Amino acid sequence: MKKLSRTQDKNIQVGIDIGSSKFCCAIAEIDPSNQNVKLLGVGSCPSSGIKKGSIIHRDKIIEEMEKAVTDAEIMADIKVNRSWLTISGEHVRGINTQGAIAIQKPGQTPSATDQEIRIEDVYKVLELAKAISFPVDRNILHTLPQEYIIDTMNGIKDPVGMSGRRLEGRVHLVTVATSSASNFINCAEELGISVDGLVFQGLASSIATIDKDEKELGVAVVDIGSGTTDIVVYLDGGVRHTGVIPIGSDSITNDIAVMLQVGKKEAEEIKLKYASAKASMASPELEFELPVKNGGISRKISEHELSRYVEARMTEILNLISREISRADIHQKLTYGLVFTGGGAQLSNLAGLAEETLNIRARIGAPKGISGVVDVASTPHYAAAIGLIQWPLHYQDTQAGIHAGLTPGKVFKKFTAWFKEFF
Ligand SMILES: Nc1ncnc2c1ncn2[C@@H]1O[C@H](COP(=O)(O)OP(=O)(O)OP(=O)(O)O)[C@@H](O)[C@H]1O
Ligand SMILES: [Mg+2]
Incomplete structure (x- = not known):
């Protein structure tokens, strides 16, 4: 193998999306002067050691992860030594909490007059918001501030420097099963890759x-992945709800295999080539031949007939998605509706079916906001990997209030140290 000319330095971000159907590694260079994310390389490998976000075959994971990383390394001509990873699965949960403190100057008791809010006050509020008890083997992965409230003023994004007597913070916590997270970290470390942090797959996308x-x-x-569907609900600039449904686009493939009596591989090919989420958009006249098994007779089926099965399953998934979103407890309509991403979003006419079934605006979301070799990662199933390389910048953004006055480097170190405390 050709020797790689560069080793990963501090401006190179790497993300490995760990999916039930594929590993995808993305390597990017961040320009510190303008925070531009330039994609340098991408590598993918089908995954066979993960089912619905959980490890079922560790050795396969290591082998397949290595293949995806090596392909990306060759394309970028950079040797990877650290990376962010995605995590998903039914064990991922989201919860909204809050914490509040009385504002006081160092060494003083809370006073009756307004005091300036310092960064330490914000830290304290967040610590209190995180101080809820979880079952054993569960830890906080993300602490995502939604808003701060100073006395009676709400909706504040960055309270540092403002004055008041009481500071309250509302946050969304994402928790994961510790064992699941540490198993993925171990797999990456076995390849000589130290883990910068884990990001919930839906959030990365x-x-x-x-x-x-x-x-x-x-x-x-x-x-919509192959085995899971991840949901993240945003309102007023913050995350209001996260959830994972243990069903993805593979369920459509399985239905096709059962209904048409074909193997899973053939069913997958048929889905990619002929399926439509809306049967009314598929022609009853356009027929295709089904694979012949064991010398049997040849059979034909129309795209319309196939799409009837697909529509039925997709409608069921959409209803589960709608139920999960309703758990966000938001009493207003989401103005921008649904943005579908992940490989399953590539099913034709999906947005149309969603608009019709759920009476809500819908679009397909492809990854954006990067430069470089964008053409090799322009479809929705790259969304999580591309989101990962953008994550460190985004993290600084959302935590701006908390980290005001700290340089990006220090923020990053702080986050890494915080992350290591848990795993
Ligand atoms: N054009 C298409 N039409 C329909 N489905 C598609 C299309 N392209 C890809 N898919 C489906 O997308 C799924 C893979 O998506 P993706 O790569 O996002 O999954 P993953 O991230 O590996 O899985 P998970 O998120 O569940 O862990 C497969 O089930 C595949 O059949
Ligand atoms: Mg996925």
């Missing part, structure tokens, strides 16, 4: 596919 306006006015990002 949302970073790459939606903009500030959508987060502000309300949107639900729905990452």
